[in-house]
Amino acid sequence: MSLISAQDVSVSYGGATVLEHVSLEVEPGEIVTLVGPNGSGKSTLVKVLLGVQKPDRGRVTRARRLRIGYVPQKLHIDASLPMPVARFLSLPARKPAGRLAEVLERTGVPGLEHRQMADLSGGQFQRVLLARALLSDPQLLVLDEPTQGLDQPGEAAFYDLLETVRRETGAGVFMVSHDLHVVMSASDRVICLNHHICCQGTPTVVRDAPEYHALFGRGTHGALALYQHEHDHDHDHDHAHGGGHA
Amino acid sequence: MTTITTTRTGAAMLDDFLVRAALAGVGLAIAAGPLGAFVVWRRMAYFGDATAHAAILGVALALIFSVPVTVGTLFVALAMAAAVSWLANRGHAMDATLGVLAHSALALGLVAISFVPGVRVDLSAFLFGDILAVSKSDLAVIWGGSLTVAALLAWRWARLLTATLSRELAAASGIDADREGLVLTLALAVVVAVALKVVGALLIAAMLIIPAAAARGFARSPETMAFGAVAIGTVSALGGLWVSWQFDTPAGPSIVTAAAAVFIVGTAVGRLTRR
Numbered sequence: 389m390s391l392i393s394a395q396d397v398s399v400s401y402g403g404a405t406v407l408e409h410v411s412l413e414v415e416p417g418e419i420v421t422l423v424g425p426n427g428s429g430k431s432t433l434v435k436v437l438l439g440v441q442k443p444d445r446g447r448v449t450r451a452r453r454l455r456i457g458y459v460p461q462k463l464h465i466d467a468s469l470p471m472p473v474a475r476f477l478s479l480p481a482r483k484p485a486g487r488l489a490e491v492l493e494r495t496g497v498p499g500l501e502h503r504q505m506a507d508l509s510g511g512q513f514q515r516v517l518l519a520r521a522l523l524s525d526p527q528l529l530v531l532d533e534p535t536q537g538l539d540q541p542g543e544a545a546f547y548d549l550l551e552t553v554r555r556e557t558g559a560g561v562f563m564v565s566h567d568l569h570v571v572m573s574a575s576d577r578v579i580c581l582n583h584h585i586c587c588q589g590t591p592t593v594v595r596d597a598p599e600y601h602a603l604f605g606r607g608t609h610g611a612l613a614l615y616q617h618e619h620d621h622d623h624d625h626d627h628a629h630g631g632g633h634a
Numbered sequence: 635m636t637t638i639t640t641t642r643t644g645a646a647m648l649d650d651f652l653v654r655a656a657l658a659g660v661g662l663a664i665a666a667g668p669l670g671a672f673v674v675w676r677r678m679a680y681f682g683d684a685t686a687h688a689a690i691l692g693v694a695l696a697l698i699f700s701v702p703v704t705v706g707t708l709f710v711a712l713a714m715a716a717a718v719s720w721l722a723n724r725g726h727a728m729d730a731t732l733g734v735l736a737h738s739a740l741a742l743g744l745v746a747i748s749f750v751p752g753v754r755v756d757l758s759a760f761l762f763g764d765i766l767a768v769s770k771s772d773l774a775v776i777w778g779g780s781l782t783v784a785a786l787l788a789w790r791w792a793r794l795l796t797a798t799l800s801r802e803l804a805a806a807s808g809i810d811a812d813r814e815g816l817v818l819t820l821a822l823a824v825v826v827a828v829a830l831k832v833v834g835a836l837l838i839a840a841m842l843i844i845p846a847a848a849a850r851g852f853a854r855s856p857e858t859m860a861f862g863a864v865a866i867g868t869v870s871a872l873g874g875l876w877v878s879w880q881f882d883t884p885a886g887p888s889i890v891t892a893a894a895a896v897f898i899v900g901t902a903v904g905r906l907t908r909r
Binding site: 434435438439440456457458460463465466468469470471472475476479480481482504524530 | 674675676677792793795796798799800801802803804805806807809811847850853854855856857858859
C-alpha cells in the first residue's frame with residue numbers, strides 16, 4: 389500500500405497548464421526525488437500532494453491517518469511574530485522539552501531552544517525546519533529543496549540523517565531537489581518533471597534517458613548537465629545561499 | 635442617567651456608570667488582545683478597518699428594520715469580512731481593494747443612516763463610541779461576545795498559529811488554513827459588533843492593532859504578545875477613562891490615545907534596552 393499517490397493530476401493557472409497527467413506514488417521506506425527546471429511545476433506538485441492545491445483533474449490518495457513531516461523550500465515568519473525555536477517545534481502539538489533537545493541534537497543544532505527563529509542563520513533555520521518535521525514521527529517526509537542554505541558538510545550530514553531516519557523508522561521520503569548528489573546517491577527513484585513526467589526510474593536509468601538530456605541540456609555527462617543547470621539559475625537562490633554562507 | 639449609590643455591594647457597583655464603563659473597556663480588551671495579535675501577524679490591519687467601518691452600515695440597517703444594533707452590526711460585519719476574505723482568496727490586489735471597501739462601507743452607512751425615518755440619530759456615538767452610556771445589558775453583550783471570542787481563539791490557538799506561519803505547514807499537519815481563516819473572520823465580526831459601543835466604528839481597528847503592536851516590543855513568544863496586548867488594552871481602557879473623567883475629553887478617543895502612549899513609551903524603552 390502506497391503512503392501517498394497521485395493519479396492523473398492536472399493543474400492549470402489561468403489557462404497555463406502547470407501539471408499534466410501526473411501520476412506517482414511513494415512507498416514506505418522509499419526515497420523518491422523530483423527533479424525539473426524552474427517553473428516545471430515542482431512546487432505545485434508538492435502543494436497538490438499536501439492538499440493545499442486542489443487539482444483540476446485527477447486525485448491524490450493518502451494512506452489512512454498519514455503523518456506527514458514537511459520541510460518547505462522557504463518559510464517567511466513575519467517580523468511582528470515573536471517565535472522562539474522551542475515554540476516553533478511545538479506547533480501544532482506540544483512536545484516535551486526532552487524530545488526537543490534530542491531532535492535538535494540530531495539535526496546538528498543543539499541548544500537552540502530559546503533562540504528566536506528570526507535570529508537563526510540560513511543553515512540553522514533549515515535544520516530547525518527538519519527537526520520540526522521529524523518531531524511528528526512522520527511516515528512520509530516531504531522535503532522541498534531541503535539542503536538550501538546548508539554548506540557541503542551540512543549537506544552530507546543531512547543526507548546521512550535522512551538515510552538513518554529512513555532505516556530506523558521506515559518512513560518514505562519525497563524530495564524536490566536540484567542537487568545531483570542526491571539524485572545519484574541518496575534516491576531510490578528519480579522523477580523528472582517538466583509539467584508532465586518526462587522520465588522516471590533509478591538514478592542511472594534517468595541519467596541515461598534521452599528525455600532527461602533534452603530537458604537539462606546535452607552535456608558529456610548527465611551530472612555535469614544538471615550542475616550547469618543549477619548554476620545557470622543561481623540568481624533565484626541568492627538569498628538562500630547567502631544565508632548559508634553567512 | 636445614573637444613580638449615585640452609597641452601598642458598595644457588587645450589584646450596586648454596576649449602577650455606577652464609571653464602573654460599567656471600566657468593565658466594558660476591560661471586557662473588550664480580553665478579546666481584542668489575542669485577536670489583535672493575529673491581525674498584526676497576518677497583516678490584516680486594513681481588513682479590520684473595512685470590517686469595522688461596515689459596522690456603520692449595520693447600524694443603519696438595524697435602525698431601518700428595527701432590530702437591535704448589535705445584531706445589525708454583527709450581520710454586516712460578517713458579510714463584509716466574508717467578502718474581503720473571498721476577494722483575498724481570489725488574489726485581488728488587496729491594498730487598494732480594502733481601501734475602497736473600507737471607505738465606501740463607511741460612506742454608504744452614513745448615507746443610509748440619513749434615510750432612517752423619524753428618529754434623529756446621534757452619529758458620533760456610533761463613530762466614536764459611547765462607553766459612558768453602557769448599560770447593564772450592553773455589558774452582558776460585551777462580556778458575552780468577548781469571552782466567546784477569547785474561548786474560540788484559545789481553543790484553536792495552535793491551529794491558528796500554524797496556519798498563520800504557512801498554509802503548507804498547516805496542511806502537512808492536517809490543518810485547513812482556510813477554515814482557520816474563517817475562525818478569525820468570525821471572531822473579527824463579533825469583536826466589531828461588541829466594540830462599537832466602546833470605542834466606535836472609526837477606532838475599533840485601533841484597539842485591535844495598537845495594544846498588540848505595543849506588546850511586540852517586549853514579547854518573546856506569541857503567547858506573551860497576546861497576553862501583553864490584553865494587559866495593555868486593559869491599562870489603556872482604564873487610563874483613558876480616567877483622563878476622560880479628569881479632563882472631560884471624549885472617552886473612546888481618550889482610550890485609543892492612552893494605548894498609543896503606551897505604544898510609544900514601550901517602543902522607546904524597547905529600543906533603548908536592546909542596545
